[in-house]
Amino acid sequence: MDTVKRYAIVGAGGRHEMYRDAILGEYAAGALLTGVCDNNIGRAQLSATWAREQYGQEIPVYDADHFDVMIRETAPDIVIVTTKDSLHDRYICRAMELGCDVITEKPMTIDAERCNAILEVQRRTGRQLRVTFNYRYSPPRTQVKQLLMNGVVGAIESVDFHWMLDTSHGADYFRRWHRNKENSGGLLVHKATHHFDLVNWWLDAVPETVYGTGRRAFYVPQTARRLGLEHCSERCHNCPESASCPFYLSLKDNAHLRALYLEQEPHDHYYRDRCVFSEAIDIEDSMALAVVYSNGARMSYSLNAFMPWEGYTIAFNGSQGRLEHKCEESVYINADGSVPGALKREGTYIRVYPHFAPAYEEPVWEAIGGHGGGDELLLQDIFDPDANRDDQYGCRADHRQGAWSILTGIAANVSMQRGEPVATRPLAPALR
Numbered sequence: 001m002d003t004v005k006r007y008a009i010v011g012a013g014g015r016h017e018m019y020r021d022a023i024l025g026e027y028a029a030g031a032l033l034t035g036v037c038d039n040n041i042g043r044a045q046l047s048a049t050w051a052r053e054q055y056g057q058e059i060p061v062y063d064a065d066h067f068d069v070m071i072r073e074t075a076p077d078i079v080i081v082t083t084k085d086s087l088h089d090r091y092i093c094r095a096m097e098l099g100c101d102v103i104t105e106k107p108m109t110i111d112a113e114r115c116n117a118i119l120e121v122q123r124r125t126g127r128q129l130r131v132t133f134n135y136r137y138s139p140p141r142t143q144v145k146q147l148l149m150n151g152v153v154g155a156i157e158s159v160d161f162h163w164m165l166d167t168s169h170g171a172d173y174f175r176r177w178h179r180n181k182e183n184s185g186g187l188l189v190h191k192a193t194h195h196f197d198l199v200n201w202w203l204d205a206v207p208e209t210v211y212g213t214g215r216r217a218f219y220v221p222q223t224a225r226r227l228g229l230e231h232c233s234e235r236c237h238n239c240p241e242s243a244s245c246p247f248y249l250s251l252k253d254n255a256h257l258r259a260l261y262l263e264q265e266p267h268d269h270y271y272r273d274r275c276v277f278s279e280a281i282d283i284e285d286s287m288a289l290a291v292v293y294s295n296g297a298r299m300s301y302s303l304n305a306f307m308p309w310e311g312y313t314i315a316f317n318g319s320q321g322r323l324e325h326k327c328e329e330s331v332y333i334n335a336d337g338s339v340p341g342a343l344k345r346e347g348t349y350i351r352v353y354p355h356f357a358p359a360y361e362e363p364v365w366e367a368i369g370g371h372g373g374g375d376e377l378l379l380q381d382i383f384d385p386d387a388n389r390d391d392q393y394g395c396r397a398d399h400r401q402g403a404w405s406i407l408t409g410i411a412a413n414v415s416m417q418r419g420e421p422v423a424t425r426p427l428a429p430a431l432r
């Protein structure tokens with residue numbers, strides 16, 4: 001690495017810690033953290049305290065109203081956006097306007113209007129915008145990419161893809177800001193942006209038409225009553241049903257959750273432990289889609305957020321056979337200290353069924369760490385790009401791939417409203 005890059009982070013919640021610690025720790029030789037910004041100044045200060053205590057560095061903090069001031073005073077080359085999803089566009093666009101490149105967490109944004117706005121600003125400013133699809137970097141998923149690139153089952157004609165979120169991780173989306181579409185776009189955007197990005201990447205194609213259906217089937221008041229929970233509060237903290245509710249989350253008993261959320265509540269009144277059975281939720285927990293791709297392939301996809309195990313099954317039906325991949329992940333609650341999405345090795349396989357020949361199993365590539373081993377490799381690719389100079393599997397995603405990854409979910413949201421298939425391209429005229 002020849003030069004030191006300057007980074008500022010906006011959004012000081014659970015996810016920003018991974019980037020902050022990478023900059024201050026393993027990649028400190030080539031990276032400098034210039035500032036941290038959040039509308040909750042307590043959370044920003046907590047991050048600065050961590051930087052001081054763990055790394056001996058003083059990091060200036062800024063509230064959201066002073067984002068421009070942070071950019072002016074600390075002159076970052078790159079802004080890392082880790083706010084809630086509905087605010088990504090605001091900071092992506094402003095950072096590019098102010099002359100910075102941007103690395104944003106997924107989803108790039110949550111609806112067509114904001115997607116077009118981002119694409120327009122990127123075009124006008126010419127800045128680089130990178131969307132961090134850590135799932136691409138997970139070794140078993142990279143392995144599937146390689147097998148398909150090698151034509152192991154020929155041309156892909158159709159895909160059967162089914163993702164399970166469990167009653168730990170899946171439930172967590174119904175406690176937090178994700179529970180409302182105005183914040184997250186719903187799980188078809190917030191979560192499935194990963195899945196649809198993987199399919200776009202695996203197939204080397206883009207979605208053309210989407211038909212979507214969905215409903216909230218499980219995280220509803222009736223489920224609370226079925227479980228005998230008659231007196232649920234609006235949040236877990238001090239809920240009278242805490243002893244009997246299988247979805248009870250204690251912020252006060254987990255040091256990290258307590259410091260990051262409970263103790264910062266006075267600053268913004270954001271409660272991270274809202275009841276998963278609340279009437280106020282408006283996202284779906286059970287969704288099914290039919291998608292047509294630019295290469296003619298068809299996909300049937302489902303996402304259910306109340307399953308007993310977490311992970312996915314996918315099958316690629318090709319002109320020369322079928323590839324089946326199943327991946328079981330461990331369970332987690334965001335920011336409670338456990339490793340999110342670590343693979344359960346015994347539950348993960350790749351099987352190839354060639355036409356007119358015996359089926360065989362591919363030994364699955366090793367993966368250790370968060371999100372199927374993807375987080376570590378993603379960080380290395382961001383902060384030490386020489387280690388993966390040729391990016392042979394094309395894991396690095398730009399604004400265009402960020403846009404295509406959300407257009408399936410955005411079109412599905414429109415399709416659910418209209419009750420008919422929706423074409424993606426008219427939604428994003430700026431995606432030229």
Ligand SMILES: NC(=O)c1ccc[n+]([C@@H]2O[C@H](COP(=O)([O-])OP(=O)(O)OC[C@H]3O[C@@H](n4cnc5c(N)ncnc54)[C@H](O)[C@@H]3O)[C@@H](O)[C@H]2O)c1
Binds near residue numbers: 012038043371
């Ligand atoms: N790639 C992955 O696997 C992965 C995993 C977790 C989260 N994420 C993404 O990271 C992002 C953050 O998620 P999280 O889990 O850290 O959520 P979080 O709620 O812990 O953090 C969000 C932060 O945004 C801040 N914020 C809210 N309004 C703001 C404003 N107006 N200006 C500045 N900051 C504001 C909040 O105070 C909070 O600190 C999301 O976009 C999420 O999709 C990605």
